[in-house]
Amino acid sequence: MSTADPPTGTRSADLRNYAIVTSAYWADTLTDGALRILVLFYFYDLGYSPFQVAMLFLFYEIFGIITNLVGGFLAARFGLKATLVGGLATQLVAISMLALVPAAWLVVPYVMAAQALSGIAKDLTKMSSKSAVKLVVPTDASDTLFRWVAWLTGSKNALKGIGFFVGGLLLTVIGFRSALVVLAALVGTALVVVLTMMRGSLGRGSAKAKFSHMFSNTRAVNVLAAARLALFAARDVWFAVALPVFLRTQEDWSFWQVGAFLGGWVIFYGMVQASAPSLLHRRGHGEPTGLTATWLAFILAALTASIAIALQADVDPSIVLVVGLLIFGVIFALNSAVHSFLILHYSDGDRVAMNVGFYYMANAAGRLLGAVLSGLLYQWQGLPACLVTSVILLLAAGILSLLLPRESATTSRQALA
Numbered sequence: 001m002s003t004a005d006p007p008t009g010t011r012s013a014d015l016r017n018y019a020i021v022t023s024a025y026w027a028d029t030l031t032d033g034a035l036r037i038l039v040l041f042y043f044y045d046l047g048y049s050p051f052q053v054a055m056l057f058l059f060y061e062i063f064g065i066i067t068n069l070v071g072g073f074l075a076a077r078f079g080l081k082a083t084l085v086g087g088l089a090t091q092l093v094a095i096s097m098l099a100l101v102p103a104a105w106l107v108v109p110y111v112m113a114a115q116a117l118s119g120i121a122k123d124l125t126k127m128s129s130k131s132a133v134k135l136v137v138p139t140d141a142s143d144t145l146f147r148w149v150a151w152l153t154g155s156k157n158a159l160k161g162i163g164f165f166v167g168g169l170l171l172t173v174i175g176f177r178s179a180l181v182v183l184a185a186l187v188g189t190a191l192v193v194v195l196t197m198m199r200g201s202l203g204r205g206s207a208k209a210k211f212s213h214m215f216s217n218t219r220a221v222n223v224l225a226a227a228r229l230a231l232f233a234a235r236d237v238w239f240a241v242a243l244p245v246f247l248r249t250q251e252d253w254s255f256w257q258v259g260a261f262l263g264g265w266v267i268f269y270g271m272v273q274a275s276a277p278s279l280l281h282r283r284g285h286g287e288p289t290g291l292t293a294t295w296l297a298f299i300l301a302a303l304t305a306s307i308a309i310a311l312q313a314d315v316d317p318s319i320v321l322v323v324g325l326l327i328f329g330v331i332f333a334l335n336s337a338v339h340s341f342l343i344l345h346y347s348d349g350d351r352v353a354m355n356v357g358f359y360y361m362a363n364a365a366g367r368l369l370g371a372v373l374s375g376l377l378y379q380w381q382g383l384p385a386c387l388v389t390s391v392i393l394l395l396a397a398g399i400l401s402l403l404l405p406r407e408s409a410t411t412s413r414q415a416l417a
Contacts, residue, residue, distance in 0.1 A: 168259015
């Protein structure tokens with residue numbers, strides 16, 4: 001993928017293709033969120049323990065780690081269209097595996113395999129879409145890059161939240177099987193649109209790209225990836241399994257209520273994320289730097305500790321969790337948006353797919369760690385243990401972020417001028 005500015009016609013084609021990539025990413029994100037809620041509640045209602053439910057998503061996260069590495073290499077070698085089509089086709093297979101087989105087949109190993117394919121699909125489409133931003137934004141427009149990345153990531157998370165809501169609603173209204181058929185139809189439509197409307201490969205592949213280059217990252221990329229791992233493990237250690245199970249069993253919320261709440265939270269989180277550039281500028285901050293990521297992580301740690309203390313003090317759990325999650329969502333969304341900007345800022349145009357793949361490999365590893373700990377710790381000591389672990393991981397993310405460069409993209413360019 002060349003760093004040279006393309007001719008006007010090429011740039012126009014890239015923008016059109018980018019719009020198609022983003023739309024396909026939205027479709028995959030919506031179905032991914034709905035599928036997660038469907039699987040979580042369907043199998044918990046069958047009598048699976050919280051830890052067993054967490055294990056259903058084990059391969060989803062493990063293969064997400066592998067996919068980001070391999071996907072970054074494939075995108076650099078063959079272009080982003082190949083990885084996008086592969087992601088959508090894989091998601092269609094994953095949903096069909098659950099929708100079109102006898103109920104007797106829906107045992108843990110089989111469902112884990114289907115979730116593994118879903119994890120592959122989600123990370124292929126995400127890596128394709130995030131990398132495409134770098135290709136269509138001019139190299140000297142870091143403000144534009146921050147806005148576009150924040151908007152893309154925020155809209156994705158809003159749609160994932162809608163997916164949570166849709167999954168809970170479909171499970172309540174039409175049941176597990178019929179809901180899966182609806183999701184398969186949506187993914188199939190997105191796949192047809194990509195195959196028939198996208199022109200070219202969105203970025204030029206290079207035969208010189210080698211898999212070993214996936215690990216040849218700068219210090220800033222490595223540190224940011226480690227901070228990302230800790231950040232997302234801190235979120236999912238109480239959000240992935242513990243929170244929905246707690247609301248369902250301890251607070252007696254219905255499937256629909258839990259799905260609507262989690263979906264509403266992720267939508268809100270996505271809206272904040274999309275607004276991150278203006279929110280940070282309003283607070284007097286310019287372009288985000290490593291220091292921005294540092295103080296946001298430490299604020300999150302203090303907030304999560306406060307939620308744990310309030311629960312232990314016997315404050316109404318529903319009030320604590322609803323209010324606490326709203327504030328957590330604002331700060332976490334800002335931190336995540338800053339990370340998403342920094343990884344593209346630290347990446348050269350010809351290595352963007354590989355660096356993004358490496359970075360989201362760490363993201364997937366964090367989700368894996370968080371999901372497993374969420375089920376294990378909740379089954380062992382309940383939600384407070386998950387929150388304490390989250391605080392520890394957030395402190396680790398803040399400490400790692402202290403090692404990131406503190407100069408902005410503009411300052412870096414001026415120093416090189």
